[in-house]
Amino acid sequence: MSGIQGKVVAITGASSGIGEATATHLAEQGAHLVLGARREDRLNAVVDRITAAGGSAAGTVVDVTRRADLGRLTDTALARFGRLDVLVSNAGTMAISPFDELRQDDWDAMVATHVTGLLNGIGAALPVFRRQRSGQFVNVASTAAYVVKSPQAVYAATKTAVKVLTEGLRQESGPHLRVTLVSPGFTDTEGVGKGASPEAARALARQRDDIAMPPSAVASAIGYAIGQPDGVDISEIVVRPTVQA
Numbered sequence: 409m410s411g412i413q414g415k416v417v418a419i420t421g422a423s424s425g426i427g428e429a430t431a432t433h434l435a436e437q438g439a440h441l442v443l444g445a446r447r448e449d450r451l452n453a454v455v456d457r458i459t460a461a462g463g464s465a466a467g468t469v470v471d472v473t474r475r476a477d478l479g480r481l482t483d484t485a486l487a488r489f490g491r492l493d494v495l496v497s498n499a500g501t502m503a504i505s506p507f508d509e510l511r512q513d514d515w516d517a518m519v520a521t522h523v524t525g526l527l528n529g530i531g532a533a534l535p536v537f538r539r540q541r542s543g544q545f546v547n548v549a550s551t552a553a554y555v556v557k558s559p560q561a562v563y564a565a566t567k568t569a570v571k572v573l574t575e576g577l578r579q580e581s582g583p584h585l586r587v588t589l590v591s592p593g594f595t596d597t598e599g600v601g602k603g604a605s606p607e608a609a610r611a612l613a614r615q616r617d618d619i620a621m622p623p624s625a626v627a628s629a630i631g632y633a634i635g636q637p638d639g640v641d642i643s644e645i646v647v648r649p650t651v652q653a
């Protein structure tokens with residue numbers, strides 16, 4: 409199978425931002441979407457928008473830190489559409505702060521969402537992909553996995569872990585699976601600075617307003633990777649605004 413048309417794509421963190429834009433973009437290309445996030449009202453609104461526009465989508469409440477929730481996401485794909493072609497692990501939190509503020513709950517949330525959450529997705533989808541002898545992981549990291557900027561160390565460390573896990577998974581994936589890392593730079597979403605310490609949030613929001621690219625730019629990069637023929641794996645994409653240093 410090549411292209412996007414008819415593929416069954418599950419996306420975590422699909423209730424806003426990059427996840428929502430990716431769902432919309434792939435639905436327009438004829439994919440069947442299975443969308444997960446915690447905010448049920450926002451998730452349902454995305455599903456409703458896609459279906460009202462003639463697309464195909466289902467939603468299920470997913471907290472990626474809970475292993476069973478990822479199982480429910482892949483089960484929903486199998487029950488509704490009979491297969492799963494792609495899992496986009498996109499859920500994330502950018503609650504950035506300096507170490508001295510000791511926001512240990514935020515540190516834990518970033519580790520749980522980006523590292524445990526990604527592993528939960530791999531645990532749920534890998535057996536399905538092995539059985540089908542096809543499937544693709546698309547893991548969303550960040551340019552923070554390439555350049556550490558204070559006070560983003562915890563965020564950058566967890567996104568570096570996403571990059572490392574993705575490369576290891578790619579090496580073990582064998583001839584039938586595809587594994588793609590997509591690392592966005594500043595993207596105009598509600599998540600930038602959300603939950604961050606006030607000073608960091610202000611700085612991030614300022615930068616976002618000055619230089620961010622639209623989430624559709626990341627969505628089309630993800631679509632490009634998914635649209636390649638079966639035997640072609642786009643392993644890594646870094647997509648950033650031209651003005652981002």
Ligand SMILES: NC(=O)c1ccc[n+]([C@@H]2O[C@H](COP(=O)([O-])OP(=O)(O)OC[C@H]3O[C@@H](n4cnc5c(N)ncnc54)[C@H](OP(=O)(O)O)[C@@H]3O)[C@@H](O)[C@H]2O)c1
Nearest residue numbers: 421423424425426446447471472499500550594595597599
């Ligand atoms: N915006 C940027 O500049 C930028 C740059 C580089 C990388 N990224 C990455 O891109 C991804 C998407 O972020 P965004 O910018 O689109 O921000 P966003 O609009 O805040 O989206 C984050 C999504 O993740 C979901 N989420 C958070 N924690 C979750 C959990 N435990 N379980 C399930 N879903 C969860 C949120 O939905 P609920 O709250 O409804 O669960 C939301 O749908 C993140 O991984 C982020 O780190 C963003």
